[in-house]
Amino acid sequence: MAPAPAAEAEHPSPPRDHRGASSPAPAHSPPATVAEALLWAAVEGGARAVFANPGTTEMWLVAGLDAVGPQRLRPVLCLQENVATGAADGYWRVSRRPALTLLHLGPGLANGLANLHNARRARSAVVNLVGDMATWHRANDPPLNSPLEALAATVSARVVRLDRPSGGADGGVGKAGGSVGGAAKAGGGGGREEGSGDANPAGALVDRLVAAVAPTVAAADVAAEATVGGRVVTVVVPHDLSWEPPPPPPPPAPPPASLPPASPTAAAAAEATAEAAGAAEATAEAAEAAEAFIRDCAAALLKAKAAAAFAGSTGGGKGAALLLGGEALLADGGALAAAGVVAAAAGATLLCEGAFARADRGGGLPALRRLPYFPQEAAAELRRYACVVLVDAAPPVANFGYKGGPGRLLPDADGDAGGNGGGGGSSDPAAPSVWELDSASLAAAGWDVAAALQRLAAALGPAAAAVQPCVNCGGVFAPPRRPPLPPPGRLTAAALCAAVAALQPEGAVVVDESLTSGSAYWEASQGCPPFTHLTLTGGAIGSGPPMALGAAIALAQEAEAEGGSPEGSEAGTGAGGGAAGGGAQLARRRWRRRRVINFQADGSAMYSLQALWTHARERLPVTTIIAANASYAILKVEAARQRLPSAGPATRALTDLGAPHLDWVALAGGMGVPGVRVDTTEALLSALERALAAPGPFLIQADV
Numbered sequence: 001m002a003p004a005p006a007a008e009a010e011h012p013s014p015p016r017d018h019r020g021a022s023s024p025a026p027a028h029s030p031p032a033t034v035a036e037a038l039l040w041a042a043v044e045g046g047a048r049a050v051f052a053n054p055g056t057t058e059m060w061l062v063a064g065l066d067a068v069g070p071q072r073l074r075p076v077l078c079l080q081e082n083v084a085t086g087a088a089d090g091y092w093r094v095s096r097r098p099a100l101t102l103l104h105l106g107p108g109l110a111n112g113l114a115n116l117h118n119a120r121r122a123r124s125a126v127v128n129l130v131g132d133m134a135t136w137h138r139a140n141d142p143p144l145n146s147p148l149e150a151l152a153a154t155v156s157a158r159v160v161r162l163d164r165p166s167g168g169a170d171g172g173v174g175k176a177g178g179s180v181g182g183a184a185k186a187g188g189g190g191g192r193e194e195g196s197g198d199a200n201p202a203g204a205l206v207d208r209l210v211a212a213v214a215p216t217v218a219a220a221d222v223a224a225e226a227t228v229g230g231r232v233v234t235v236v237v238p239h240d241l242s243w244e245p246p247p248p249p250p251p252p253a254p255p256p257a258s259l260p261p262a263s264p265t266a267a268a269a270a271e272a273t274a275e276a277a278g279a280a281e282a283t284a285e286a287a288e289a290a291e292a293f294i295r296d297c298a299a300a301l302l303k304a305k306a307a308a309a310f311a312g313s314t315g316g317g318k319g320a321a322l323l324l325g326g327e328a329l330l331a332d333g334g335a336l337a338a339a340g341v342v343a344a345a346a347g348a349t350l351l352c353e354g355a356f357a358r359a360d361r362g363g364g365l366p367a368l369r370r371l372p373y374f375p376q377e378a379a380a381e382l383r384r385y386a387c388v389v390l391v392d393a394a395p396p397v398a399n400f401g402y403k404g405g406p407g408r409l410l411p412d413a414d415g416d417a418g419g420n421g422g423g424g425g426s427s428d429p430a431a432p433s434v435w436e437l438d439s440a441s442l443a444a445a446g447w448d449v450a451a452a453l454q455r456l457a458a459a460l461g462p463a464a465a466a467v468q469p470c471v472n473c474g475g476v477f478a479p480p481r482r483p484p485l486p487p488p489g490r491l492t493a494a495a496l497c498a499a500v501a502a503l504q505p506e507g508a509v510v511v512d513e514s515l516t517s518g519s520a521y522w523e524a525s526q527g528c529p530p531f532t533h534l535t536l537t538g539g540a541i542g543s544g545p546p547m548a549l550g551a552a553i554a555l556a557q558e559a560e561a562e563g564g565s566p567e568g569s570e571a572g573t574g575a576g577g578g579a580a581g582g583g584a585q586l587a588r589r590r591w592r593r594r595r596v597i598n599f600q601a602d603g604s605a606m607y608s609l610q611a612l613w614t615h616a617r618e619r620l621p622v623t624t625i626i627a628a629n630a631s632y633a634i635l636k637v638e639a640a641r642q643r644l645p646s647a648g649p650a651t652r653a654l655t656d657l658g659a660p661h662l663d664w665v666a667l668a669g670g671m672g673v674p675g676v677r678v679d680t681t682e683a684l685l686s687a688l689e690r691a692l693a694a695p696g697p698f699l700i701q702a703d704v
Contacts, residue, residue: 028068030249034162034213035064037246038129038237039073041212045205047100047127049074049091049553051084055104057131060242062102073100076553076618078546079610081108085126086115086546086608087553092124093358093534094509095554098202098231103130106146109234114540114607116155120230121538122357123326125202127209127233128152134240135164149222152234159223160206161236165215199443202233209235216247283446290445294452297389297435298459301346304387308347318386318432320348324368325393327439327449331360331530337469338453339391340366344473345457345464349385353393354378355537362530363480364469370522371396374641379409382432389435392449399539402642410434481527486681493704495681496627497521500599501528503688507594509534509551513544515601516634517627517704542607545624548598549611552620555594595692598624602664603632603657609667615697616672623691624673624699626664630657664701675699 031037039061050073054062065075078084081103088099103109109130119126132138132148152159210219222236304320311318322343328335329352343350343366352359354371361368372378375398382388382396388410396409411431442452457464469477485502486495497520504510506529512518513536525531534551536543605626615622632655639651647655665675675698678684684702691698 031064031067031246033060033064033242034217034244034246035060035237035242036067037212038209038235039064039068041209042100042127042205043068043072045208046097046201047073047205048095048097048557049076049550050100050102050129051076051078051087051091051550052102053078053081053084053104053108054102055108055131057133057239058102058104058129058237058242060239061129061131061237064242074553074557076549076614078549079613080608081112082115082542083546083549083608083611083614085112085119085128086543087550087611087614088126089115089119089122089124089543090511090534090547090550091554092119092126092550093122093547094532094551095558096201097554098125098127098205099550101126101128103128105131105133105144106148106151107144109148109151110146113151113155115543115546116232117540118536118538118543120155120157120228120232121355123231124357125200125205125231127202127205127235128156129235129237131242132161132236132238135238136240138238148236152236153223153228155228155230156223156232156234157200157228157230158203158206158221158233159236160210160219160233161222162210162213162217162219162238162241164241165218199440200231200233202231206233206235213246216244217241283444286441287445287447290442290447290452291455293435294455294459297437298456300387300433300435301342301348301389302460304385305347307386318384320346320387320389321351321382321385321432322348322389322391323351323353323371323393323396324391325353325356328391328393328453329356329359329368331365333448333450335448335450335453336360336366338450338457340469340473340476341457341464341467342453342460344467344476345460347474348389350476351381351388353396355539356533356535357537359533360530361478361525361528361533363478363527365478365530366476367478367526373399375399375402375406375409379406382409385432387435388432389437391437391453392439395434395436478526480529482529483524483527485685488682489680491679491681491684491702491704493517493627493629494520496625496684496702496704497524499681499684499688500597500625501525503685503692504528504531504597505595505692506530508532509548509555509594509596511544511548511551511596511598511600512536513541513601513604514599514627515541515604516637517601517629518599521599541601541604543604544598544600545605545608545611545615548596548622548624549614549618549620552596552615552622553618555596556618556620559594596620596622597692598622600624600626602626602628602630602662605664606662610671612668612673612697612699613671619696621695622697623688623694624668624697625688626699626701628662628664628701628703630661631655632657664699668699673697673699675701677701677703679703 028040031040050065052075065073076087078087084101084103088101091097091099101112103112109128116126116128130148130152133142133145138145149159149161301320304318308319322339324339327333328339330336339350342348350366350368351371352368354373359368372381378396395412398405398407398409401407411434437449437452439449442449467473470479483498483501486498497518501521501524508531510531511534512521514521534547612624635655639647665677668675676687678687678700684700687700691700
C-alpha cells in the first residue's frame with residue numbers, strides 16, 4: 001500500500017516589488033556607472049529578463065538593475081547557477097529573445113556550465129554577464145580567481161573581456177565564428193552558428209553593450225579561436241570597471257553636408273558603397289546557387305517518390321524523408337507548415353531530431369516521427385529512405401560510440417562516409433543520398449528556413465499547391481484528436497503519458513525531461529490541441545525545472561505585453577497587477593491557458609530542484625510532474641544494451657534511488673510549492689485537473 005499523500009504546503013505570498021508590467025523603455029538620465037551603461041544598452045537591445053545568482057564582484061551590476069528598473073529588465077533570483085543558465089535557455093526557446101544571466105566569477109560560471117552546454121546544443125541565444133576580480137587584483141591570485149575565459153570558451157561562441165584600454169585590449173570587438181558551406185553542403189559540426197552579431201542575436205546584443213562603454217572600456221574577443229559554435233556569448237566584467245563612470249554620450253550628429261570628392265570622409269563613403277555593392281552581388285550569386293540547389297533537391301524528392309510508387313506492392317521501393325531541426329520545427333513564420341506541404345507533395349516522411357530544442361506540435365500541425373535515441377534503431381530508420389533532406393538539422397550521429405555500433409548515421413552530403421566504429425551507419429551501401437538546407441548557408445542567399453521550404457514546395461509543382469492539411473495530405477498533418485483517458489488502476493508510465501496528453505491545455509509549453517518514463521508521450525500527444533514541446537538537447541540532465549522557469553517568465557511577459565498582467569488573475573495583485581478592461585481579461589485568460597508543464601524524471605530533477613523555489617517566488621503557473629521510479633532507469637537500460645554481466649551490489653548501489661526514497665511533496669513544500677503524491681490513475685487525473693487550474697506552481701509526484 002502506498003503511503004498517504006503528504007499534507008499540502010501553503011502557497012506563499014512572495015514579495016512583489018521586483019517586477020512590474022512591461023512597457024517601452026523611456027528616455028533616461030545618463031548612466032552613472034559602466035554597469036548601468038551596460039544594462040541600459042541591454043534593454044535598448046531588446047533584453048527583458050536577467051536570471052541571476054550574483055556575488056561581491058557583481059554588486060554594481062545589481063545596483064544598475066535598480067537604476068534601470070524591474071519593469072524594463074526583470075531580475076529573477078536563482079538559488080543555483082545551473083538554474084539561472086537553464087532558465088535563460090528556456091526563455092530563448094519560447095520568446096526567441098536573448099536573456100541575460102548574472103554569474104559570480106569562474107566558480108559561479110562553472111556551476112552553470114551543464115545547462116549552458118544544453119543551450120549551446122539548442123542554439124539558444126544567451127548572454128552571460130560574469131563578474132571578475134578587479135583588473136589590478138587579478139594578478140594577486142585571490143581565492144576565487146580562476147581561468148574564467150577558458151571555462152567560458154567551453155560553451156561560448158564568443159568570450160568578450162572588458163578591460164582598460166591600456167590593459168592590452170584592442171578596443172574593438174573581434175569576430176569569432178564558423179564557416180558557411182556551399183549550396184549543396186551547408187554547415188555541420190560544432191561551428192554551425194557564427195559568433196558574430198550578424199548571425200547571432202546574442203552577439204548583436206553584446207556588440208551593443210560594448211559600444212555603450214567604448215572608448216572608456218576596451219573589449220576583446222579572448223577566445224577568438226573557439227570552435228564550439230552555438231549562440232552563447234559570455235562577457236567578463238572586472239569589478240573595478242563596473243563602478244567607474246561610463247563615457248559621455250556622443251555629441252549630436254552634424255547636419256548632412258556635401259562632401260568634397262577628395263575628402264577622406266567621401267573616400268570612406270565610396271568604399272562603404274563599394275563594399276555594399278559587393279555584398280549584394282555575393283548575395284545574388286548565393287541566391288542563384290541556392291535556387292539551383294532547390295530545383296535539384298525537388299527533382300531528387302520526386303525521383304524517390306516515383307521509385308517508391310513503381311515498386312508498389314513489392315515493398316522494394318524507398319521513398320524520401322525530411323529530417324527537421326531548429327527553425328524548421330517552428331509554426332511561427334510558416335516553416336513547419338511548409339515542411340508539411342513538401343512532405344505531402346513528395347510522399348515523404350517527416351522526421352525530427354531526437355533531441356530537438358523546440359517543436360510546435362498538435363492537431364492541425366504536421367505529425368512528426370522522432371528519430372530514435374539508440375543509434376542502431378536510428379540508422380535502421382534512415383536506411384528506409386532513398387533520399388533524406390536535412391532542414392536546419394545537423395547530420396545525425398550516435399549519442400555514444402557503442403561497441404560495433406555506428407558513429408555517423410548518414411553520409412555527408414559530399415559522400416564522406418568516415419567517422420564510424422565498424423558498425424555500419426554511413427558506410428552502409430544502403431544509406432540514402434543526403435541533401436542539406438542549413439540556416440547559415442540560406443542566410444548567405446538572403447533566405448530563412450521558411451523561405452527555403454516554401455521555394456522547395458513551389459519547385460514540386462501542382463502537387464504541392466493542391467495540398468490541404470488534414471484533407472488530402474496523406475496523413476502528414478495530424479488531425480485534432482485528444483487521446484482517451486487511461487483506465488483506472490495502478491499508475492504506470494504509459495498511463496502517466498496518456499493522462500498528461502489527455503488533459504494538457506491548448507497553448508501549453510511542455511518541458512519534457514521525462515526520459516525513460518515518458519517514452520509513450522510522443523505518440524499520445526500527436527493530436528492534442530497545439531502546444532510547444534521542449535526537450536533536453538545536450539544530454540546534461542537537470543534541464544527541466546530551470547527551462548520551465550524561463551519558459552514561464554517568457555509567457556508572463558508575453559501576456560503583459562498583450563495588455564494584461566498574470567498577477568491580476570486569481571493569483572492576487574501586486575506590482576503591475578489589477579489591470580481592468582477587456583484586453584486585460586483576454587490576456588489573463590490566455591495566461592491561464594498557456595501553462596507550463598514540466599514532465600520530469602526524478603533523478604534528473606535532483607540536479608536542479610532549487611528551481612522550484614523560484615517557481616514559487618515568482619508565482620509561476622508551472623505544473624511539475626515527477627515521474628518517480630526511484631531509479632536511474634536509463635543506466636539500467638544502457639547496461640542491458642551493452643550486455644554487461646548481471647547487476648551486482650555496486651551496480652545496484654549506483655543506479656537505485658531508494659533507501660531513502662525521495663519525498664518530492666516534502667521537498668517542494670519546503671520551497672513554497674504545494675504538491676500531492678499519487679500512485680493510481682484516478683488520483684493522477686484528479687491531481688492534474690487541480691494543478692492545471694491553480695494560479696501558481698503545483699507539483700505532482702507520480703509513483704510509477
